[in-house]
Amino acid sequence: MLKQLLSVFLESRCPCCQRTTPTTVCKYCLKKLSSHQLSQSDRLKLYRELSVFAWGKYDGQLKRAIATMKYNNQPELGTLLGKLLGEAWVNSEQIKSLPKITVVPIPLHRQKLKARGFNQAETIAKSFCRVTGSTLQSQALIRMKQTKAMFDLKDLTQRAKNIQGAFRIGNKLPKHPVLLIDDIYTTGTTVQESARVLQQAKIKVVGVAVVAKAGK
Numbered sequence: 001m002l003k004q005l006l007s008v009f010l011e012s013r014c015p016c017c018q019r020t021t022p023t024t025v026c027k028y029c030l031k032k033l034s035s036h037q038l039s040q041s042d043r044l045k046l047y048r049e050l051s052v053f054a055w056g057k058y059d060g061q062l063k064r065a066i067a068t069m070k071y072n073n074q075p076e077l078g079t080l081l082g083k084l085l086g087e088a089w090v091n092s093e094q095i096k097s098l099p100k101i102t103v104v105p106i107p108l109h110r111q112k113l114k115a116r117g118f119n120q121a122e123t124i125a126k127s128f129c130r131v132t133g134s135t136l137q138s139q140a141l142i143r144m145k146q147t148k149a150m151f152d153l154k155d156l157t158q159r160a161k162n163i164q165g166a167f168r169i170g171n172k173l174p175k176h177p178v179l180l181i182d183d184i185y186t187t188g189t190t191v192q193e194s195a196r197v198l199q200q201a202k203i204k205v206v207g208v209a210v211v212a213k214a215g216k
């Protein structure tokens with residue numbers, strides 16, 4: 001009886017469907033989320049000389065979960081997604097030979113951070129580090145500029161102009177080669193520019209890990 005009573009208090013609502021659940025996301029939504037998971041062989045791809053490791057395909061329930069996390073203030077979804085990403089990383093055959101890494105989340109501009117209340121990439125990265133045992137360095141990059149959403153800019157030159165000067169090196173330099181972390185990889189412009197700024201400062205970048213990747 002007491003246990004039943006307690007479980008009512010301990011259960012919260014699933015941020016994706018509002019069903020009560022003892023876990024972050026209900027089992028139905030977790031199943032739907034998992035259906036967008038990429039296979040081992042599709043996880044790691046090279047884009048413009050940068051290795052991109054992705055947990056899932058940016059589609060359906062996964063796309064909705066990421067939007068809910070960011071726009072409905074649900075950082076616990078980021079913790080869950082970061083855990084899934086970390087588990088995939090630990091279990092990946094392809095990354096076993098990697099040396100020690102420092103995890104650097106793609107930073108948000110301070111105004112956006114203030115409006116959203118949290119940086120989703122940092123929340124994902126924290127959870128990723130808990131699973132993988134990697135070191136987190138959130139201050140390695142600073143976002144100097146509020147950029148427009150890249151999907152609004154179809155033209156490559158527009159995108160390049162939009163991202164130019166968006167990042168600078170922070171005050172705390174990473175100890176090991178860097179693995180960047182972001183929630184999604186769509187056009188890749190933001191991540192590629194972050195990697196470029198780090199490399200320009202002679203910091204090695206092993207790649208980027210994202211929860212979801214758009215397209216192929």
Ligand SMILES: [Zn+2]
Nearest residue numbers: 014017026029
């Ligand atoms: Zn649900």
